Amino acid sequence: MxxxxxxxxxxxxxxxxxxxxxxxxxxxxxxxxxxxxxxxxxxxxxxxxxxxxxxxxxxxxxxxxxxxxxxxxxxxxxxxxxFHGSVIAVDGQGYLFTAKSVTGKSTPYKALV
Known part of the structure; x- marks a missing residue:
């Protein structure tokens, strides 16, 4: 880490x-x-x-x-x-989604892939 x-x-x-x-x-x-x-x-x-x-x-x-x-x-x-979150990179930029556990932080990533 x-x-x-x-x-x-x-x-x-x-x-x-x-x-x-x-x-x-x-x-x-x-x-x-x-x-x-x-x-x-x-x-x-x-x-x-x-x-x-x-x-x-x-x-x-x-x-x-x-x-x-x-x-x-x-x-x-x-x-x-x-941080407790999910990070994705789009066009060279990183985006961090933070929230409580099991609230869907990785869902936006899955929608983009």
């Missing part, structure tokens, strides 16, 4: 498999159970504010969110930042 290689120490195999191609690290991220609980509580608070039922996410998914959060918090040290 952004020319940075990140070592990740995780609790769940899914996160380890997702990050297996990183060979050396510019920095490392370690998750603990409290990070997973933080993500679960954040979802509960968000759901409350949005007047909806909270998602019942599994720990391995919540750990992925915790990893992204820790990376996002560290990237400003490298004068970069993490």
């Amino acid at each position: 952004a020319d940075k290689v990140i070592a990740i120490t995780s609790l769940h195999e899914k996160v380890h498999d997702y990050c297996k191609d990183y060979e050396t690290a510019d920095f490392s991220v370690t998750t603990i159970q409290e990070d997973i609980e933080f993500e679960r509580q954040r979802e509960q608070k968000t759901a409350e504010l949005e007047n909806r039922a909270p998602l019942q996410s599994k720990d391995d998914y919540l750990e992925e969110l915790a990893v992204y959060r820790k990376i996002a918090e560290k990237m400003p040290d490298y004068h970069t930042f993490l």
